Amino acid sequence: MTTSLRIAFLPLNDVAVLAAARERGFAEDEGIALDLVRTTSWATLRDRLVYGQVQAAHMLAPLAVAVTLGLSQQPAALAAPFKLGVNGNMLVMARDFAAALDPDPARRLADPLGTAHDFAAAIGLWRRKPVIGVVHRFSSHALMLRYWLASAGIDPDRDVVLRVLPPSLTVEAIHAGEIDGFIAGEPWGGAAIASGRAEAVAIGERIWQRGVEKVLAFREPWLEENPDTVDRLLRALARAAAWCDEPDNREVLADILSHADYVDQPADLILGALGGRIVPRAGDAPLDCPNFVLFSREATPFPWRSQALWIYSQLLRWGMVEASPQAAAQAAAVFRPDVFRRALAGSDVPMPGASMKLEGALESPLAVGSRKGDLTLGPDRFFDGRVFDPERIEDYLTGFSQLR
Amino acid sequence: MLGNVRQGLPVERPVGQTAQRGEMRIVIIDDSGLRATVLEEGLREAGYDDIHIVPPRGAFVARLERMAPDVVLMDLGSPSRDTLEEMLTVSRALARPIAMFVDQSDEAMIGAAIDAGVSAYVVDGLRKERVKPVLELAVRRFNTFSRMQSELEEARTALADRKVVDRAKSILMNQRGLSEQDAYNLLRTSAMNQGKKIVDVAQALITASDLLGGGL
Numbered sequence: 001m002t003t004s005l006r007i008a009f010l011p012l013n014d015v016a017v018l019a020a021a022r023e024r025g026f027a028e029d030e031g032i033a034l035d036l037v038r039t040t041s042w043a044t045l046r047d048r049l050v051y052g053q054v055q056a057a058h059m060l061a062p063l064a065v066a067v068t069l070g071l072s073q074q075p076a077a078l079a080a081p082f083k084l085g086v087n088g089n090m091l092v093m094a095r096d097f098a099a100a101l102d103p104d105p106a107r108r109l110a111d112p113l114g115t116a117h118d119f120a121a122a123i124g125l126w127r128r129k130p131v132i133g134v135v136h137r138f139s140s141h142a143l144m145l146r147y148w149l150a151s152a153g154i155d156p157d158r159d160v161v162l163r164v165l166p167p168s169l170t171v172e173a174i175h176a177g178e179i180d181g182f183i184a185g186e187p188w189g190g191a192a193i194a195s196g197r198a199e200a201v202a203i204g205e206r207i208w209q210r211g212v213e214k215v216l217a218f219r220e221p222w223l224e225e226n227p228d229t230v231d232r233l234l235r236a237l238a239r240a241a242a243w244c245d246e247p248d249n250r251e252v253l254a255d256i257l258s259h260a261d262y263v264d265q266p267a268d269l270i271l272g273a274l275g276g277r278i279v280p281r282a283g284d285a286p287l288d289c290p291n292f293v294l295f296s297r298e299a300t301p302f303p304w305r306s307q308a309l310w311i312y313s314q315l316l317r318w319g320m321v322e323a324s325p326q327a328a329a330q331a332a333a334v335f336r337p338d339v340f341r342r343a344l345a346g347s348d349v350p351m352p353g354a355s356m357k358l359e360g361a362l363e364s365p366l367a368v369g370s371r372k373g374d375l376t377l378g379p380d381r382f383f384d385g386r387v388f389d390p391e392r393i394e395d396y397l398t399g400f401s402q403l404r
Numbered sequence: 405m406l407g408n409v410r411q412g413l414p415v416e417r418p419v420g421q422t423a424q425r426g427e428m429r430i431v432i433i434d435d436s437g438l439r440a441t442v443l444e445e446g447l448r449e450a451g452y453d454d455i456h457i458v459p460p461r462g463a464f465v466a467r468l469e470r471m472a473p474d475v476v477l478m479d480l481g482s483p484s485r486d487t488l489e490e491m492l493t494v495s496r497a498l499a500r501p502i503a504m505f506v507d508q509s510d511e512a513m514i515g516a517a518i519d520a521g522v523s524a525y526v527v528d529g530l531r532k533e534r535v536k537p538v539l540e541l542a543v544r545r546f547n548t549f550s551r552m553q554s555e556l557e558e559a560r561t562a563l564a565d566r567k568v569v570d571r572a573k574s575i576l577m578n579q580r581g582l583s584e585q586d587a588y589n590l591l592r593t594s595a596m597n598q599g600k601k602i603v604d605v606a607q608a609l610i611t612a613s614d615l616l617g618g619g620l
Contacts, residue, residue: 135486166483
């Protein structure tokens with residue numbers, strides 16, 4: 001018997017796992033007919049999920065936490081048992097803004113702290129506040145941008161203007177001069193660079209080496225009432241994710257994503273970011289960033305509760321939520337490693353033994369305790385070297401207090 | 405909300421002041437001039453007269469802020485919803501906007517609104533009995549508009565299809581010396597045999613004919 005599932009998404013490269021599950025038959029193998037619903041704003045994606053028009057959504061991890069905490073319109077308990085990817089974002093700026101930074105884009109990307117300071121020093125030279133586009137208040141992009149700006153003493157709420165606009169409008173906005181730069185998932189930064197109007201300034205992976213990005217979000221009651229369907233879907237997605245990470249499949253994947261039903265951008269533009277070949281400036285040779293986006297390896301889909309709590313810590317840091325033990329518990333509970341384990345128990349997916357870890361503590365790959373198979377976690381440092389201990393959120397935030 | 409001082413500007417009004425009985429300022433944010441007009445007409449017929457249309461471009465957020473509307477209606481499919489919601493979060497244009505639907509328990513209404521593609525933001529404190537008719541009207545008008553759009557689309561497609569079939573017929577008439585009726589019958593029979601639409605068979609014939617240099 002086939003189960004039909006509707007899942008909402010935004011046109012971005014990291015819809016890859018969902019697209020592959022549908023187009024390469026992984027969902028069908030599990031008896032699931034996937035109906036992927038293309039959406040142009042996070043607000044509409046959220047509403048479709050919260051009001052039950054879709055059963056799941058390709059959602060910004062911080063938005064899933066925010067909706068659960070009642071910070072984004074109608075509150076609803078959401079549950080994320082699977083991460084759809086790690087990393088994949090890029091900060092680009094219009095050429096005249098990028099001119100104030102290191103002229104060699106490779107050096108800019110390699111040294112986020114230096115670049116943040118160069119940017120801070122340049123702010124005073126412009127006659128107005130720089131306007132930087134972010135895709136949503138509750139996006140990993142906005143949280144990473146804030147983190148990066150603050151590292152150089154820039155107050156993101158005072159010294160720059162953060163303007164919210166959906167990824168698909170970013171390129172147009174930079175052309176029209178409505179924004180001076182933006183941070184978004186691919187292929188949008190790449191598209192702005194290819195148009196010759198912008199240059200790469202930072203990439204997500206150099207800000208936080210393994211940054212939480214999109215999750216597969218469900219309404220929590222629905223997830224609880226449909227364990228069999230959820231498990232089958234997760235098994236299909238785990239196989240699809242492994243397929244997406246395989247370098248030999250990238251061209252086919254880029255071709256799938258380039259279709260109008262998905263991202264609707266040229267396949268070669270999409271392929272560059274999938275393979276971590278980043279052109280930082282039109283005409284430049286691509287830079288190799290092998291960890292630009294991850295779908296499967298290092299147990300990427302595993303929803304570490306510590307990552308949900310890192311998001312919560314950043315919402316606290318920027319005054320978007322009031323601190324309370326209940327809010328912390330609610331935020332942590334959005335990520336559902338228990339469901340991940342249940343669904344993939346019989347598979348060959350390596351399974352971490354723990355549900356929380358220190359975030360940002362690994363400088364080099366580390367083999368970790370796993371219930372089966374070999375599991376090596378990649379380096380996950382933040383560029384400033386800070387380590388997030390999910391059990392000591394207050395101390396972590398105190399460490400930032402001289403910045404804000 | 406009561407503590408606000410009147411600013412005295414004609415179009416602007418003190419932030420946080422909700423509408424008095426009988427007046428309700430409604431802003432329609434829409435890119436499509438036609439859809440907005442269809443909706444505005446409906447609202448005016450129903451007796452609402454403080455209605456403004458704002459396209460979601462440039463500094464629309466600042467304009468909206470000055471207007472301090474009681475109700476904002478917007479196409480659910482508009483990519484600018486995130487921009488609008490951010491503004492609702494950081495500014496006080498709508499004293500405290502509540503979720504897009506007035507009565508969360510009214511699931512039929514919510515479903516109808518999402519199906520029709522309507523999203524609405526309503527100033528806090530506005531009674532739901534007052535807003536519901538506006539929302540219902542918006543749903544009806546959005547549905548009317550999409551029906552008009554699809555009828556228009558069908559008419560356009562039909563016209564384009566007819567041109568393709570006509571061209572294929574002339575090719576057959578010229579190359580095989582068939583009458584117009586026989587040429588059409590041949591296209592129809594081929595389409596039925598192949599389980600395709602006549603227009604697809606006609607298009608294939610035109611392409612083949614062009615490739616062979618036998619174009620008309």
